[in-house]
Amino acid sequence: MFDTSSNLVLPARRRFLQEAGLGFGSVALASMLHREAQAESVANDPLALRAPHFGGQVKSIVWLFMTGAPSQVDTWDYKPELQKRDGQDLAGADPKTGFFTTSGKCLKSPFNWSQYGDSGTWVPDLFPHLSKHVDKMCFLHSMYLKQNNHAPASIELMCGTNRPGLPALGAWMTYGLGSQNQNLPSYVVLHDTRPRGDDQIWSAGFLPKTYQALALDARRKEAIDNLARDGKHNDAQQRSQLDLIKQLNQEHAASRPTQADLAARINSYELAYRMQMAAPEALDLTKESEATHKLYGMDQPECATFARQCLLARRMVERGVRFVQIFAGKGVGGDGSVNDVPWDCHSDVQTNHRSCGLHTDQPAAALLADLESRGLLDSTLVIWGGEFGRTSDSQGSKGRDHNPNGFTIWMAGAGVKGGLHYGSTDPFGYKAVGKKVHVNDLHATLLHLMGLEHTKLTYRFNGRDYRLTDIGGELLTEVLV
Numbered sequence: 121m122f123d124t125s126s127n128l129v130l131p132a133r134r135r136f137l138q139e140a141g142l143g144f145g146s147v148a149l150a151s152m153l154h155r156e157a158q159a160e161s162v163a164n165d166p167l168a169l170r171a172p173h174f175g176g177q178v179k180s181i182v183w184l185f186m187t188g189a190p191s192q193v194d195t196w197d198y199k200p201e202l203q204k205r206d207g208q209d210l211a212g213a214d215p216k217t218g219f220f221t222t223s224g225k226c227l228k229s230p231f232n233w234s235q236y237g238d239s240g241t242w243v244p245d246l247f248p249h250l251s252k253h254v255d256k257m258c259f260l261h262s263m264y265l266k267q268n269n270h271a272p273a274s275i276e277l278m279c280g281t282n283r284p285g286l287p288a289l290g291a292w293m294t295y296g297l298g299s300q301n302q303n304l305p306s307y308v309v310l311h312d313t314r315p316r317g318d319d320q321i322w323s324a325g326f327l328p329k330t331y332q333a334l335a336l337d338a339r340r341k342e343a344i345d346n347l348a349r350d351g352k353h354n355d356a357q358q359r360s361q362l363d364l365i366k367q368l369n370q371e372h373a374a375s376r377p378t379q380a381d382l383a384a385r386i387n388s389y390e391l392a393y394r395m396q397m398a399a400p401e402a403l404d405l406t407k408e409s410e411a412t413h414k415l416y417g418m419d420q421p422e423c424a425t426f427a428r429q430c431l432l433a434r435r436m437v438e439r440g441v442r443f444v445q446i447f448a449g450k451g452v453g454g455d456g457s458v459n460d461v462p463w464d465c466h467s468d469v470q471t472n473h474r475s476c477g478l479h480t481d482q483p484a485a486a487l488l489a490d491l492e493s494r495g496l497l498d499s500t501l502v503i504w505g506g507e508f509g510r511t512s513d514s515q516g517s518k519g520r521d522h523n524p525n526g527f528t529i530w531m532a533g534a535g536v537k538g539g540l541h542y543g544s545t546d547p548f549g550y551k552a553v554g555k556k557v558h559v560n561d562l563h564a565t566l567l568h569l570m571g572l573e574h575t576k577l578t579y580r581f582n583g584r585d586y587r588l589t590d591i592g593g594e595l596l597t598e599v600l601v
Contacts (some may be wrong), residue, residue: 122372157481166330167299167306176571177535177601179300179499180437181293183445184430184484186476187315188270188461191520192528193549194473197261198242201547202227202512210513210548216460218511219269220466224547228515230470237513239539246477249485256488256497258536258599260529262543262552265508265559268524270461271317273507277559278321280588287325287579289563290589292442294331294580296572300440304402305334308441310429312337312449316461318369322445325582331546337430341547402439405431417482420473425449434490437500448480463506466519488532497533501569505529512550526552529562535569542599557596564593565600 132439163248191197204227213224231244234251241254267273272282281285287295292309299306309322314335322333405413412417426448433444446461462479465472484504491497509527510520526545532538544554562572567588574593578585 128208134238136449136506139428140522141400144317146213146402157386166213166328167252167294167302168298170296172297173573173576174571175195175466177499177570178566178569178571179289179534180441180496180503180580181443181503181566182433182437182487183503184480185274185447185507186463186480186504186506187448188463188465188476189506189508189527190463190476190524191229191465191469192261192519192526193510193512193547194244194469195246196232196241196243196259196528196530197545197549198244199229199512199545199547202226202549205548213511213513215521217268217525218515220520220521222423222511222513222515224513225516227469227520230518231473232577237420237539237596239541241336241539241541246473247481247485249482250488252483253488253532254509255539256492256532257530258529258532258542260557260596260599261526261561262554262556263505263509263527263529263559263562264552264556265524266405268508268522270315270507270522271320272462272523273524274315274317274321279323279325280560280563280590284320285325285583286323286329286586287327287331287588288322288333289333289588290322290445291324291327291332292577293443293567293570293572294329296567296577297442297570300382300442304399304436304439304441306442307331307333308436308443309333309335309445309447310432311335311447312425315447326586327579329523333443355601366418402435403432405435408435412490416486417552420482422478423482427486430483430487431490433567434487434494434496435490437496438477438494443558447474465510466515468518469510470518471518491533499534499567501531501533502530509549512548517594520530525549525575531599538597539600555598559595560589560592561596563588569600 144286145438168383194255208226210224210226213222214226215221228470228483229244231246233242233244236243236251237255239255239260240256243254245250245414258281265276267275267276275284276282278288278290286588287586294306297306307322315321319335322335324330326331403408404417405428412431413427416431417423418427418431420427426446429446433446436444462476463473470496488497488502491500491502505528508524512520514523527550542555543557567574567577578587580586
């Protein structure tokens with residue numbers, strides 16, 4: 121082998137390393153340039169579609185957030201032993217597990233349970249519609265977290281910890297993958313009443329505010345404030361106005377390179393402009409058939425609001441919205457009063473949960489059926505669950521207190537095994553004991569399903585690389601298809 125520049129004969133190995141070294145350097149340079157180009161692209165358009173770390177099975181997630189925390193032993197975690205021991209002492213009961221004080225006496229479920237599907241899943245009569253879909257559901261019976269009150273627990277469930285100022289799951293996903301539809305937000309929250317903890321539950325935290333959720337009150341016809349164009353301006357005039365504002369903002373930002381939120385503000389003007397055409401169409405449920413309205417229960421007063429939210433979620437998924445979160449609305453307390461944390465059953469679990477079942481069962485089941493019929497369930501993951509569980513012993517005579525030590529969440533759709541029951545609580549449903557799942561493990565698994573490696577999805581803030589799963593997170597490989 122010859123070096124033509126010097127006419128010296130080089131040993132084959134030395135010549136190979138010399139040439140390969142140049143090749144490695146070129147690869148490294150190309151990689152650096154690619155990263156710089158990608159960073160520049162993100163800076164210019166924070167919502168630009170970005171490639172995942174690997175091929176994910178899920179394109180969109182719809183989280184049906186059961187605000188107020190359903191009782192696991194009255195919904196999806198049937199406990200025959202609890203039924204037998206009603207009124208007896210609950211071994212190991214801690215009266216301070218929850219937010220108030222409990223009796224230490226077992227409280228059986230007041231509902232009638234039956235088995236459904238090929239999986240033989242036990243379901244209470246709260247869910248006559250959802251019971252038909254149990255073979256699609258992957259149940260996580262061993263969820264647990266640290267916080268025992270609504271707002272901090274909701275923040276921990278969505279942000280990985282309850283420390284204020286951290287980004288929520290939907291914001292991390294939007295940061296990692298960008299938007300599938302440049303005319304709509306990638307992260308949307310639908311609520312009736314605002315849950316306790318409100319904006320912190322869906323915050324972008326220290327991420328650029330471009331990744332903040334758009335929160336909509338689904339009861340209102342005009343769900344998005346200030347979206348309609350000023351009637352005094354036509355499209356050309358508004359476009360000229362926005363171009364001038366953009367130029368001034370860019371000049372302002374050029375002298376302040378460390379203020380990351382300036383780029384987000386500039387981008388928000390453009391997104392709002394594009395949304396003026398796309399959002400009203402996406403939110404227009406008059407385009408849906410009467411049969412679809414009835415499927416979701418929009419003609420039923422007890423569930424019409426949640427039905428509207430679920431149908432809006434399906435329309436958003438169709439249009440490429442990546443993460444939709446629905447917060448269940450008001451429930452009824454044991455004394456008949458309206459409760460702003462609907463599944464919160466301190467005084468009477470039977471009255472409270474019966475009301476919440478009527479509010480959510482038909483719309484949630486319709487969402488699963490509708491997504492499946494349109495071929496969207498193959499790329500969409502639906503999640504059902506609240507911020508913690510409830511105690512197996514009573515609060516008062518008929519209620520249940522908060523319990524962060526064991527509760528159930530189910531997932532249905534893309535990437536997970538239907539009819540699977542993963543993990544377990546003890547025979548009374550009081551604590552998670554088998555294959556325990558922390559919120560960091562759930563987040564790691566959800567990011568994986570979206571094609572994101574949770575240890576690599578990081579953001580540098582105040583000199584530290586943060587991630588959604590902090591220093592934890594184990595992939596739940598057994599639940600994956």
